[in-house]
Amino acid sequence: MKHTLFAISTVVLVWAVGASAQAFPNRAQDQVKAVATLPDIADLVKVIGGDQVQVKAICKGTENVHAVRLKPSHVVMTSRCDAFFQVGLSLEHAWVPGLIKTSRNREIQAGQPGLVTLSQGLTVLNVPTSLSRREGADLHPEGNPHVNLAHNAGRHMAALIRDTLTRMRPKHQAEFDRRFKAFESQSLKAEARWAKLEGALKGRKVIVYHTEFTYLLNDLGIQVIATIEPKPGVPPTPGHLTKVIQTARENPGVVILTAAWSNNRAVDRVVTVGKGKKLVLASMARSGQSWLASMEAMHVALAKAFQVPYGMEPDKPAPPAKPANADEKQTKS
Numbered sequence: 001m002k003h004t005l006f007a008i009s010t011v012v013l014v015w016a017v018g019a020s021a022q023a024f025p026n027r028a029q030d031q032v033k034a035v036a037t038l039p040d041i042a043d044l045v046k047v048i049g050g051d052q053v054q055v056k057a058i059c060k061g062t063e064n065v066h067a068v069r070l071k072p073s074h075v076v077m078t079s080r081c082d083a084f085f086q087v088g089l090s091l092e093h094a095w096v097p098g099l100i101k102t103s104r105n106r107e108i109q110a111g112q113p114g115l116v117t118l119s120q121g122l123t124v125l126n127v128p129t130s131l132s133r134r135e136g137a138d139l140h141p142e143g144n145p146h147v148n149l150a151h152n153a154g155r156h157m158a159a160l161i162r163d164t165l166t167r168m169r170p171k172h173q174a175e176f177d178r179r180f181k182a183f184e185s186q187s188l189k190a191e192a193r194w195a196k197l198e199g200a201l202k203g204r205k206v207i208v209y210h211t212e213f214t215y216l217l218n219d220l221g222i223q224v225i226a227t228i229e230p231k232p233g234v235p236p237t238p239g240h241l242t243k244v245i246q247t248a249r250e251n252p253g254v255v256i257l258t259a260a261w262s263n264n265r266a267v268d269r270v271v272t273v274g275k276g277k278k279l280v281l282a283s284m285a286r287s288g289q290s291w292l293a294s295m296e297a298m299h300v301a302l303a304k305a306f307q308v309p310y311g312m313e314p315d316k317p318a319p320p321a322k323p324a325n326a327d328e329k330q331t332k333s
């Protein structure tokens with residue numbers, strides 16, 4: 001996987017601070033100014049904070065989260081924010097520490113309460129037993145960091161956001177609690193719907209390029225039978241690719257999950273030679289999309305790829321009742 005890290009210079013910072021008034025336009029308000037790494041998080045901050053927050057996301061949802069190209073505007077917003085929300089577990093490690101340091105914002109430096117890591121407290125999968133660099137650097141040194149795709153991640157992150165906002169604006173505690181409860185109820189409904197899909201998908205097999213869908217697949221009981229990257233962030237060698245193609249051939253029509261930013265030449269080779277079925281998913285929400293909508297879209301796409309029926313029945317109004325005589329006719333016939 002290709003890494004690109006935009007070098008943020010002091011010159012950029014000086015410019016950025018000068019232009020900071022544009023970062024959060026309504027500075028007269030007593031709102032919490034927040035920066036979120038992912039659009040998923042920005043959505044949850046808004047859902048819980050409502051009118052008491054202004055939030056901006058750095059990722060657009062169309063890029064590789066391990067290698068985000070930073071812009072001067074990101075320094076602007078980070079230098080003036082009250083709270084900085086990240087997933088953590090080294091997900092944003094290639095660009096967040098540099099951004100925070102360059103921002104010179106004391107409130108969000110490591111160890112300060114303004115820097116909030118939302119993966120804290122979630123169960124982490126794929127924690128490496130050894131950190132051998134023989135096959136190249138591991139992009140997931142603390143375990144799989146793509147926890148934002150776990151079914152319960154929305155509620156977990158929203159609870160930590162509620163606690164942070166309550167600490168910063170205690171007088172609005174009741175509002176944050178009310179908003180959290182409304183989200184929790186919505187999420188539980190969605191999770192029940194996704195659990196039904198788990199019943200239909202449990203035991204199905206996929207091949208993945210990068211291990212970014214692990215939590216989602218794990219929650220759905222879908223088995224990963226091969227990973228095109230031999231190690232997170234390490235492109236496949238020809239020998240490894242041959243083994244993956246062989247696995248695909250042994251599982252005709254196997255779904256191959258990838259993201260738009262992955263090395264899709266390797267994926268296409270597995271699809272073509274191994275006769276698999278390619279499915280491109282995003283590993284985060286897109287700008288302006290809610291976490292719930294993003295997760296829902298992924299479940300819809302997976303159901304379609306596996307040709308399993310899936311709908312949003314629990315949220316649909318009940319169909320109109322049949323006229324009493326219609327039932328009578330059926331009984332008679």
Ligand SMILES: [Zn+2]
Nearest residue numbers: 139211212232
């Ligand atoms: Zn990753």
